[in-house]
Amino acid sequence: MDNYLNKTYIILDRELKGYFRTPLASIFLLVFLALSSGMTFFLGRFFERDQADLTAFFSWHPWLFLVLMPAIGMRLWAEERRSGTIELLITLPVTNTQLVVGKFLASWIFTLIALVLTIPIWITVNYLGEPDNHVILISYFGSWLMAGAFLALTSCLSALTKNQVIAFIISSISGFVLIMAGFNLVLSTVRSWSPNWITETISSMSFLSHFSRIQMGVFDLSTLVFFISMIILCLWINVQLVQVKKAD
Amino acid sequence: MFDKLINATNLKKSFDQFIAVDNIDLSVSRGEVVGFLGPNGAGKSTTMKMLTGFLEPDNGEIFINNINLKSNPLKAKEYIGYLPEGAPSYSDMIVADFLSFIGKMRGLNDSSLSNRLEEMANQINLKEMWNRPIETLSKGFKRRVGIAQALIHDPDILILDEPTDGLDPNQKHEMRNLIKRISTNKAIVISTHILEEVEAVCSRAVIISNGKLLANDTPKNLENKFLNKNTLSIKVSNKINNVFAREIKSLLKYDDVKIQKTDISTHTLLVSDSKKNPNLNTVLKQISKLKLDVIEANFQKVSLEEIFRTITSENNSK
Numbered sequence: 001m002d003n004y005l006n007k008t009y010i011i012l013d014r015e016l017k018g019y020f021r022t023p024l025a026s027i028f029l030l031v032f033l034a035l036s037s038g039m040t041f042f043l044g045r046f047f048e049r050d051q052a053d054l055t056a057f058f059s060w061h062p063w064l065f066l067v068l069m070p071a072i073g074m075r076l077w078a079e080e081r082r083s084g085t086i087e088l089l090i091t092l093p094v095t096n097t098q099l100v101v102g103k104f105l106a107s108w109i110f111t112l113i114a115l116v117l118t119i120p121i122w123i124t125v126n127y128l129g130e131p132d133n134h135v136i137l138i139s140y141f142g143s144w145l146m147a148g149a150f151l152a153l154t155s156c157l158s159a160l161t162k163n164q165v166i167a168f169i170i171s172s173i174s175g176f177v178l179i180m181a182g183f184n185l186v187l188s189t190v191r192s193w194s195p196n197w198i199t200e201t202i203s204s205m206s207f208l209s210h211f212s213r214i215q216m217g218v219f220d221l222s223t224l225v226f227f228i229s230m231i232i233l234c235l236w237i238n239v240q241l242v243q244v245k246k247a248d
Numbered sequence: 249m250f251d252k253l254i255n256a257t258n259l260k261k262s263f264d265q266f267i268a269v270d271n272i273d274l275s276v277s278r279g280e281v282v283g284f285l286g287p288n289g290a291g292k293s294t295t296m297k298m299l300t301g302f303l304e305p306d307n308g309e310i311f312i313n314n315i316n317l318k319s320n321p322l323k324a325k326e327y328i329g330y331l332p333e334g335a336p337s338y339s340d341m342i343v344a345d346f347l348s349f350i351g352k353m354r355g356l357n358d359s360s361l362s363n364r365l366e367e368m369a370n371q372i373n374l375k376e377m378w379n380r381p382i383e384t385l386s387k388g389f390k391r392r393v394g395i396a397q398a399l400i401h402d403p404d405i406l407i408l409d410e411p412t413d414g415l416d417p418n419q420k421h422e423m424r425n426l427i428k429r430i431s432t433n434k435a436i437v438i439s440t441h442i443l444e445e446v447e448a449v450c451s452r453a454v455i456i457s458n459g460k461l462l463a464n465d466t467p468k469n470l471e472n473k474f475l476n477k478n479t480l481s482i483k484v485s486n487k488i489n490n491v492f493a494r495e496i497k498s499l500l501k502y503d504d505v506k507i508q509k510t511d512i513s514t515h516t517l518l519v520s521d522s523k524k525n526p527n528l529n530t531v532l533k534q535i536s537k538l539k540l541d542v543i544e545a546n547f548q549k550v551s552l553e554e555i556f557r558t559i560t561s562e563n564n565s566k
């Protein structure tokens with residue numbers, strides 16, 4: 001077991017350092033900070049709302065992640081396949097699961113770093129008023145969980161192609177579908193012609209529905225189970241895709 | 249046969265309708281260097297990918313050091329060092345970090361890893377490039393890094409897919425010397441389409457074409473097998489004019505006798521017959537009657553290249 005975890009950690013370590021070996025990490029972190037603050041203060045009207053909370057900050061996360069998570073995850077497998085290094089990896093004494101999990105965790109930890117860097121916004125809101133820090137902490141955790149689901153989806157889809165741009169596009173489109181599933185516009189259209197349970201199922205699959213509840217400070221087990229099972233399902237499909245597509 | 253490090257039987261692999269490898273048997277023992285020869289697309293790389301566990305065969309079994317690669321892949325892979333075609337590596341990493349990553353993944357602990365890294369730096373001459381990103385290295389150095397990652401855990405089995413492809417003649421020579429140096433206690437399989445490489449480093453040549461194994465023998469035995477026994481070549485230090493040539497031809501009772509001028513003072517007689525092989529003693533006796541001074545007499549030699557062409561073109565025409 002130790003050996004199993006150790007190999008997963010070695011993969012994780014290489015991948016995580018890989019983000020910082022190129023300008024990718026700094027560019028990504030800068031873009032993430034600029035967009036998340038810009039959206040909070042300008043689009044979210046943080047000051048005009050005159051409320052001591054971070055709703056203006058978190059409510060943009062699903063849309064931000066829709067573009068930024070595919071940008072982080074698109075290279076995970078597409079690049080291995082393009083450069084042929086997948087042949088090195090698979091012929092090492094490790095399982096495909098270790099490889100997939102190690103790579104995914106690296107990208108998830110990288111996202112955690114990005115989220116941690118937004119803490120000054122949290123400090124600002126505490127300086128200006130008395131927010132419910134419990135809700136903010138839950139929202140941070142929820143945001144990270146949602147990022148994980150986006151990343152697992154991207155990782156899985158990046159195993160389908162050797163081209164990072166294609167991986168980015170199909171991941172963004174799939175993410176968009178998963179967000180829109182919770183949108184009132186979509187739900188009311190579906191509700192008009194389908195039984196209630198279909199609408200409920202579609203809504204329960206939505207990143208937006210789950211994340212909206214988290215933002216209100218409601219973190220129930222179903223949300224945790226949803227995001228975790230989404231991650232596990234995508235990574236499981238990822239392992240199968242690596243196996244099937246490795247030699248294409 | 250406890251020292252049979254690779255033992256593969258009835259290997260078969262198809263991609264859709266295309267049969268890439270068709271019932272190949274291959275075994276390699278410790279100390280052997282097997283040269284995998286074949287035209288492009290013959291199935292060399294596919295076979296190597298199966299031997300290293302990258303591809304699963306549709307049929308057949310592979311034992312690595314007596315361990316079934318299919319049922320115990322992680323254990324079996326520990327014994328193999330593999331250089332894939334084109335020597336892929338993480339181009340953004342520096343040489344030291346890349347080799348260290350592979351070493352750790354191969355299960356080396358800190359102390360043995362640092363020893364092996366030092367050995368690799370010296371043995372494969374990577375010292376001067378040690379802290380350079382791989383993407384900035386020349387093709388030759390990239391190939392060396394590829395060899396180093398395959399050797400980092402000092403494996404019993406080394407599988408090298410076109411290790412000298414794209415190298416200049418000096419680098420090729422170095423690579424061959426390296427392979428020779430490390431071959432004594434390992435089983436090595438190298439694929440190539442350069443025949444001189446097989447003659448230079450391999451103890452056995454395996455010729456493969458259209459997925460089928462066509463020959464599997466030492467380079468020497470292959471030469472002997474394919475020696476053209478039909479044509480006897482006799483070099484004489486005499487000047488032969490047309491009249492003399494006709495006299496020789498009428499004396500030698502064979503279908504086809506050719507006389508070629510080799511240089512100013514020597515000629516070569518090429519004697520062949522469609523029904524029977526010419527007998528060396530008989531021919532020599534006959535020409536001694538004409539007072540010809542024989543310098544050299546042998547059955548025409550064929551190069552490995554000719555053998556390769558003969559075997560693969562025969563297979564293609566089938």
